[in-house]
Amino acid sequence: MVHMPVSGVDIAIWPLLLIGFTVGVVGGFFGIGGAWLVTPTLNIFGFPMIYAVGTDMTHLVGKSIISTMRHWKFGHVSVIIAFIMLIGTFSGIEAGAQILRYLTKIGQAGVVVRYLYIVLLLAIGFFMLSEYLKVRKIEKEKGTKVKDVVGTGWSRWIQETLNIWPVFYCKTAKMKVSLWASLFVGVITGFCAGILGVGGGILRVPALIYLMGVPTKIAVGTDLFEVMFSGAYGCFTYSLKGGVELLGAVIMLLGAAVGAQFGTVCTKYVYGITIRLVFCMATFLCCASVVMKQIASYYEPVYKKGIEALLKKEGFSAGEISALIYKKDAMYHYMVEVANRPEWYAAFMKNYIWTMTGGYLMLAAATGICTYIIIQLFAGIAREKRERELAARVKA
Template sequence: MQIYLPIADLPVNIFLILAMGVAVGFISGMFGIGGGFLMTPLLIFIGISPAVAVASVPSHLAASSFSGALNYWRRGTVDPALALILLCGGIVGTGLGVWLFVVLRALGQLDLTVALSYVALLSIVGVLMLWESIRAIRRSRRGEPPIPRRPGSHGWILGLPFKLRFKRSKIFVSIIPVLLIGLLIGFVGAVMGIGGGFLLVPLLIYLLRVPTSTVIGTSMVLTLTTMASATIMHAATNHLVDAVLALILMIGGVIGAQFGTRAGQRMSSERLRFLLGLLILAVGMRFAVDLVVRPEDFFTIRELGPSQ
């Protein structure tokens, strides 16, 4: 069944979009991530313009992170103080990201920036994640206990001024790195159309030493805020948020996530990280190939608006 997307201005098969929502939702439930880094590229690959994809996916991510955040909140695994400071940085970062998006679109370099960002970010994160999970898998095969995290590493980061005690996470850190992490995630999310969970969770664990008990719930609150504000800011400045597209994705996403969560619980965390690393790297490579392969057509046209 075809449905006409009012903002993307193109007819698509409603079941294809729904299936993509379910598939990405499944993966996001399995790995406990938002899945924006998969959804935005998928939409681009089926012919939706990168600008519309980047602007529309955040509302889909807001839906899935809200349902996740509610679950974690009920279980008391959200650190409200940490989340509040993260999202202060996150909203500012989102604003900067949307501003850059407007500028790049006017310069005609948005598509390239989106593609380059995907290549750079996903390759680095994918390789690191693969490397780390392979070592962990080897260790567990040899029957060695996992290496305990060394306290005191990154001491200078945590020792910056304006230190605050975050009771629920049981950490005492400077708010400067917290604000900066929020800023980075908000910025990257608005430019690339991702929630940034796969980036945020390792940053919180390794840089701020947030315990695993509160890290997922807290990061979901940040994703929710940055994605909600990205939706509003993109809608207000670029008018590119396709609500029909987003709604179909959301419905597919929340259904898929339920099954994904169950599948994820049956796998060891090292193996999950290994698979996620592979997936992230594959998406990055796909963008890299598109950038270096000689294009079939050197020209593209874009309508700037009605002539006066």
């Protein structure tokens, strides 16, 4: 157990290392931050929720540097697309955040954000799945292996419609890119990320692939390059509010540093189309996580304000309350024995079960995807070794 100096709680080291490792593998492979995996899983290990998002954003800064360094060496990073999209992304995030503030003001933020997120994730997931099945059909008809699909009808339409000066040639992606098209896609993804209050990697990678027409692996590397900056921005804003547990982020980063090597190197051994298939599965799992969060949130209004006021009166800090509110025994004591409100405890237990189910589902999903990626990596290494030995034998 290690003492967290900001929140004042004690947390075991191994879950933080494990979460860091799995999200490092997944993030390095898909080019995303993975907040949708980290936040629910931190929750089940007793990490205070008010520090979970900020701590995840902070560890993301270090992790994206490590992953980008590796993807850079593979030639998967298009700096020019990333920088132009970043300008659009930050403008979009600000516009989206304004709408989020308005929704919060009228008390509709939670519901609108979750339903919008669910619709977006389902749309992305089903689109990617249908496209993958289409490719498999082409493979069967032609009898050849398709490794990637570059460009779509949408990307063609965007590039042609916004084909206004300046248009530049991107050497990395081997394609012409309009500045306005990149800005347009950046603003759209940033706007969605701003409303949803998420980093946006899970939206930006499909946008780079389907709206920009960038090859899959370059979309992964380019998004990780962008995540370095958007993660630093998120880390800075959460730190200013005191919502970051630096020691927790560093421990997670130690796990992520190892995991990111597995994830990024694996992109060398799998086809772009395979990355898309696993990514589409990840969007469905992310969607399941949001659905569970939505169900759990139905029960919160029954007890949340009451128990928070009671715990504040008992002298607990905001960080301690955030940690206590997920501890069954403590809640039974304060809700039933102290406040004599069994209906609070009944609602709390329903919320607790759905929250924990979501957390364990995400932990299982992260572990499953991570295992699949590592198996693919070692299978790829073995295949490459066989090919080299065969080539050496033929040469001899």
